[in-house]
Amino acid sequence: MIGRTAELAANLAQLQARIAAACQQAGRDAAEITVIAVSKTWPSTDIRILHELGLRDFGENRDQEAHVKAAELSDLALRWHFIGQLQTNKAKSVARYADLVHSVDRPELIAALDAAALSAKREVACLLQVSVDPTAPAGRGGVQPGELVDLARQVSDSAALRLAGLMTVAPLGIAAAAAFAPLPGIVQEFQGRFPTARLVSAGMSGDFEQAIAAGATHLRIGSLLLGNRGLVG
Numbered sequence: 001m002i003g004r005t006a007e008l009a010a011n012l013a014q015l016q017a018r019i020a021a022a023c024q025q026a027g028r029d030a031a032e033i034t035v036i037a038v039s040k041t042w043p044s045t046d047i048r049i050l051h052e053l054g055l056r057d058f059g060e061n062r063d064q065e066a067h068v069k070a071a072e073l074s075d076l077a078l079r080w081h082f083i084g085q086l087q088t089n090k091a092k093s094v095a096r097y098a099d100l101v102h103s104v105d106r107p108e109l110i111a112a113l114d115a116a117a118l119s120a121k122r123e124v125a126c127l128l129q130v131s132v133d134p135t136a137p138a139g140r141g142g143v144q145p146g147e148l149v150d151l152a153r154q155v156s157d158s159a160a161l162r163l164a165g166l167m168t169v170a171p172l173g174i175a176a177a178a179a180f181a182p183l184p185g186i187v188q189e190f191q192g193r194f195p196t197a198r199l200v201s202a203g204m205s206g207d208f209e210q211a212i213a214a215g216a217t218h219l220r221i222g223s224l225l226l227g228n229r230g231l232v233g
Protein backbone atom coordinates (compact mmCIF):
# COMPACT_ATOMS: atom_id res chain seq x y z
CA MET A 1 0.00 0.00 0.00
CA ILE A 2 2.92 2.36 0.60
CA GLY A 3 4.07 1.68 -2.94
CA ARG A 4 0.61 2.37 -4.28
CA THR A 5 0.39 5.61 -2.27
CA ALA A 6 3.69 6.79 -3.74
CA GLU A 7 2.56 5.82 -7.22
CA LEU A 8 -0.77 7.65 -6.94
CA ALA A 9 0.90 10.68 -5.36
CA ALA A 10 3.38 10.88 -8.23
CA ASN A 11 0.61 10.48 -10.83
CA LEU A 12 -1.43 13.20 -9.15
CA ALA A 13 1.51 15.59 -8.93
CA GLN A 14 2.25 15.11 -12.62
CA LEU A 15 -1.38 15.61 -13.53
CA GLN A 16 -1.60 18.79 -11.47
CA ALA A 17 1.54 20.17 -13.10
CA ARG A 18 0.08 19.52 -16.55
CA ILE A 19 -3.23 21.11 -15.55
CA ALA A 20 -1.38 24.18 -14.26
CA ALA A 21 0.56 24.46 -17.51
CA ALA A 22 -2.56 24.02 -19.64
CA CYS A 23 -4.37 26.68 -17.58
CA GLN A 24 -1.49 29.08 -17.95
CA GLN A 25 -1.46 28.50 -21.70
CA ALA A 26 -5.21 29.09 -21.88
CA GLY A 27 -5.12 32.14 -19.60
CA ARG A 28 -7.24 30.39 -17.00
CA ASP A 29 -6.97 30.00 -13.25
CA ALA A 30 -6.23 26.40 -12.20
CA ALA A 31 -8.60 26.94 -9.26
CA GLU A 32 -11.45 26.77 -11.81
CA ILE A 33 -10.61 23.13 -12.55
CA THR A 34 -11.89 20.14 -10.61
CA VAL A 35 -10.32 16.74 -11.13
CA ILE A 36 -12.76 13.86 -10.98
CA ALA A 37 -10.81 10.67 -10.37
CA VAL A 38 -12.49 8.01 -12.49
CA SER A 39 -12.18 5.06 -10.16
CA LYS A 40 -14.07 2.48 -12.22
CA THR A 41 -12.37 -0.94 -12.04
CA TRP A 42 -10.17 0.23 -9.14
CA PRO A 43 -10.77 -0.78 -5.52
CA SER A 44 -12.01 1.39 -2.68
CA THR A 45 -8.54 1.27 -1.12
CA ASP A 46 -7.27 3.38 -4.03
CA ILE A 47 -10.07 5.87 -3.49
CA ARG A 48 -9.07 6.16 0.18
CA ILE A 49 -5.51 6.94 -0.87
CA LEU A 50 -6.64 9.58 -3.36
CA HIS A 51 -8.86 11.07 -0.66
CA GLU A 52 -5.83 11.26 1.64
CA LEU A 53 -4.02 13.00 -1.20
CA GLY A 54 -6.75 15.62 -1.29
CA LEU A 55 -9.20 14.46 -3.97
CA ARG A 56 -12.91 14.58 -3.17
CA ASP A 57 -14.56 13.92 -6.53
CA PHE A 58 -14.84 10.38 -7.87
CA GLY A 59 -16.43 9.10 -11.05
CA GLU A 60 -17.97 5.72 -11.77
CA ASN A 61 -19.79 4.41 -14.82
CA ARG A 62 -21.50 1.22 -13.61
CA ASP A 63 -24.07 1.21 -10.85
CA GLN A 64 -23.26 -2.36 -9.73
CA GLU A 65 -19.72 -1.28 -8.90
CA ALA A 66 -20.44 2.28 -7.80
CA HIS A 67 -23.09 1.54 -5.22
CA VAL A 68 -20.82 -0.94 -3.46
CA LYS A 69 -17.95 1.56 -3.28
CA ALA A 70 -20.22 4.38 -2.14
CA ALA A 71 -21.36 2.16 0.74
CA GLU A 72 -17.80 1.05 1.60
CA LEU A 73 -16.64 4.67 1.65
CA SER A 74 -19.62 6.28 3.33
CA ASP A 75 -17.38 7.39 6.22
CA LEU A 76 -15.62 9.82 3.84
CA ALA A 77 -17.20 13.02 2.54
CA LEU A 78 -16.88 12.26 -1.17
CA ARG A 79 -18.72 13.66 -4.17
CA TRP A 80 -19.81 10.82 -6.44
CA HIS A 81 -20.16 11.50 -10.14
CA PHE A 82 -22.06 9.01 -12.24
CA ILE A 83 -20.46 9.36 -15.67
CA GLY A 84 -21.72 6.38 -17.68
CA GLN A 85 -24.70 5.62 -19.86
CA LEU A 86 -27.50 5.28 -17.35
CA GLN A 87 -30.39 2.85 -17.75
CA THR A 88 -33.67 4.21 -16.46
CA ASN A 89 -34.11 1.15 -14.23
CA LYS A 90 -30.84 2.02 -12.44
CA ALA A 91 -31.94 5.56 -11.61
CA LYS A 92 -33.35 4.53 -8.25
CA SER A 93 -30.05 3.06 -7.08
CA VAL A 94 -27.88 5.83 -8.53
CA ALA A 95 -29.96 8.60 -6.93
CA ARG A 96 -29.15 7.17 -3.49
CA TYR A 97 -25.43 7.96 -3.70
CA ALA A 98 -24.65 10.06 -6.78
CA ASP A 99 -24.22 13.77 -6.20
CA LEU A 100 -23.96 14.49 -9.91
CA VAL A 101 -25.08 12.56 -12.96
CA HIS A 102 -23.12 13.54 -16.08
CA SER A 103 -24.89 11.53 -18.70
CA VAL A 104 -28.41 12.95 -18.70
CA ASP A 105 -29.66 12.70 -22.26
CA ARG A 106 -33.38 11.94 -22.44
CA PRO A 107 -36.72 12.88 -20.89
CA GLU A 108 -37.47 9.40 -19.47
CA LEU A 109 -34.17 9.40 -17.60
CA ILE A 110 -34.84 12.85 -16.14
CA ALA A 111 -38.28 11.71 -14.96
CA ALA A 112 -36.85 8.54 -13.42
CA LEU A 113 -34.00 10.37 -11.68
CA ASP A 114 -36.34 13.01 -10.34
CA ALA A 115 -38.70 10.44 -8.85
CA ALA A 116 -35.76 8.51 -7.40
CA ALA A 117 -34.06 11.57 -5.91
CA LEU A 118 -37.35 12.71 -4.43
CA SER A 119 -37.96 9.40 -2.72
CA ALA A 120 -34.34 9.27 -1.51
CA LYS A 121 -34.81 12.83 -0.19
CA ARG A 122 -31.68 13.94 -2.01
CA GLU A 123 -30.84 16.60 -4.54
CA VAL A 124 -29.06 15.23 -7.60
CA ALA A 125 -27.20 17.64 -9.87
CA CYS A 126 -27.55 16.91 -13.57
CA LEU A 127 -25.24 17.59 -16.46
CA LEU A 128 -26.76 17.24 -19.90
CA GLN A 129 -24.58 15.19 -22.19
CA VAL A 130 -24.12 17.07 -25.44
CA SER A 131 -22.42 15.87 -28.59
CA VAL A 132 -19.72 18.06 -30.10
CA ASP A 133 -20.02 16.02 -33.30
CA PRO A 134 -22.79 17.23 -35.63
CA THR A 135 -22.56 13.96 -37.56
CA ALA A 136 -23.00 11.72 -34.49
CA PRO A 137 -25.85 9.21 -34.68
CA ALA A 138 -28.72 9.96 -32.29
CA GLY A 139 -28.97 8.00 -29.07
CA ARG A 140 -25.33 7.65 -28.12
CA GLY A 141 -22.72 10.13 -27.03
CA GLY A 142 -25.13 12.88 -26.12
CA VAL A 143 -27.81 15.00 -27.71
CA GLN A 144 -27.31 17.62 -30.38
CA PRO A 145 -27.07 21.20 -29.06
CA GLY A 146 -30.53 22.06 -30.39
CA GLU A 147 -32.08 19.48 -28.07
CA LEU A 148 -30.56 20.94 -24.90
CA VAL A 149 -33.15 23.57 -24.08
CA ASP A 150 -36.09 21.19 -23.70
CA LEU A 151 -34.07 18.83 -21.50
CA ALA A 152 -32.72 21.71 -19.43
CA ARG A 153 -36.25 23.04 -18.84
CA GLN A 154 -37.38 19.61 -17.75
CA VAL A 155 -34.52 19.37 -15.23
CA SER A 156 -35.14 22.93 -14.00
CA ASP A 157 -38.84 22.22 -13.52
CA SER A 158 -38.22 18.96 -11.65
CA ALA A 159 -38.71 18.55 -7.92
CA ALA A 160 -35.37 17.10 -6.82
CA LEU A 161 -32.89 17.70 -9.63
CA ARG A 162 -30.63 20.68 -10.15
CA LEU A 163 -29.42 21.75 -13.57
CA ALA A 164 -25.64 21.94 -13.13
CA GLY A 165 -24.18 22.15 -16.63
CA LEU A 166 -23.01 20.19 -19.64
CA MET A 167 -20.87 17.14 -20.24
CA THR A 168 -19.24 15.94 -23.43
CA VAL A 169 -16.93 13.22 -24.70
CA ALA A 170 -14.68 13.98 -27.65
CA PRO A 171 -15.48 11.71 -30.61
CA LEU A 172 -12.75 9.23 -31.54
CA GLY A 173 -10.80 9.57 -34.71
CA ILE A 174 -10.23 13.30 -34.84
CA ALA A 175 -7.68 15.45 -33.05
CA ALA A 176 -8.87 16.58 -29.62
CA ALA A 177 -8.47 20.29 -30.28
CA ALA A 178 -10.67 20.01 -33.37
CA ALA A 179 -13.10 17.75 -31.54
CA PHE A 180 -13.64 20.29 -28.76
CA ALA A 181 -13.71 23.31 -31.10
CA PRO A 182 -17.55 23.58 -31.05
CA LEU A 183 -17.71 23.35 -27.25
CA PRO A 184 -17.16 27.02 -26.25
CA GLY A 185 -19.97 28.18 -28.53
CA ILE A 186 -22.33 25.49 -27.24
CA VAL A 187 -21.50 26.39 -23.63
CA GLN A 188 -21.89 30.11 -24.24
CA GLU A 189 -25.30 29.73 -25.81
CA PHE A 190 -26.43 27.33 -23.09
CA GLN A 191 -25.24 29.54 -20.23
CA GLY A 192 -26.94 32.51 -21.88
CA ARG A 193 -30.23 30.73 -21.24
CA PHE A 194 -29.32 28.87 -18.05
CA PRO A 195 -26.78 31.12 -16.34
CA THR A 196 -26.47 29.11 -13.13
CA ALA A 197 -25.58 25.87 -14.97
CA ARG A 198 -21.85 26.58 -15.01
CA LEU A 199 -20.20 23.13 -14.96
CA VAL A 200 -18.48 21.90 -18.09
CA SER A 201 -17.40 18.26 -17.79
CA ALA A 202 -14.97 17.54 -20.61
CA GLY A 203 -11.56 15.96 -20.98
CA MET A 204 -10.14 12.59 -20.06
CA SER A 205 -6.58 11.32 -19.70
CA GLY A 206 -5.86 11.69 -23.40
CA ASP A 207 -7.42 15.07 -24.10
CA PHE A 208 -7.76 17.11 -20.90
CA GLU A 209 -5.36 19.84 -22.03
CA GLN A 210 -7.47 20.53 -25.12
CA ALA A 211 -10.58 20.38 -22.93
CA ILE A 212 -9.11 23.03 -20.62
CA ALA A 213 -8.46 25.22 -23.65
CA ALA A 214 -12.10 24.71 -24.66
CA GLY A 215 -13.45 25.77 -21.24
CA ALA A 216 -13.77 22.55 -19.22
CA THR A 217 -14.31 22.99 -15.49
CA HIS A 218 -14.42 19.29 -14.59
CA LEU A 219 -11.92 16.76 -15.95
CA ARG A 220 -12.70 13.05 -15.79
CA ILE A 221 -9.33 11.38 -15.31
CA GLY A 222 -8.94 7.62 -15.03
CA SER A 223 -5.85 5.92 -16.44
CA LEU A 224 -3.46 8.82 -15.98
CA LEU A 225 -4.10 8.76 -12.24
CA LEU A 226 -4.80 5.13 -11.49
CA GLY A 227 -3.11 3.18 -14.25
CA ASN A 228 -4.25 1.15 -17.19
CA ARG A 229 -6.41 -1.49 -15.66
CA GLY A 230 -7.81 -2.34 -12.31
CA LEU A 231 -9.61 -5.20 -10.70
CA VAL A 232 -12.04 -4.52 -7.94
CA GLY A 233 -11.02 -6.94 -5.25
Ligand SMILES: *Cc1c(COP(=O)(O)O)cnc(C)c1O
Pocket residue numbers: 038040061083084169203204205206220221222223224
Ligand atom coordinates in the same frame (compact mmCIF):
# COMPACT_ATOMS: atom_id res chain seq x y z
C1 LIG B 1 -13.57 5.84 -18.23
C2 LIG B 1 -14.09 7.22 -18.52
C3 LIG B 1 -13.26 8.34 -18.36
C4 LIG B 1 -11.80 8.25 -17.96
O1 LIG B 1 -11.05 7.83 -19.05
P1 LIG B 1 -9.44 7.82 -19.00
O2 LIG B 1 -9.07 7.86 -20.43
O3 LIG B 1 -9.05 6.56 -18.32
O4 LIG B 1 -9.03 9.04 -18.27
C5 LIG B 1 -13.82 9.59 -18.59
N1 LIG B 1 -15.10 9.73 -18.98
C6 LIG B 1 -15.92 8.68 -19.14
C7 LIG B 1 -17.33 8.92 -19.57
C8 LIG B 1 -15.45 7.39 -18.92
O5 LIG B 1 -16.27 6.33 -19.09
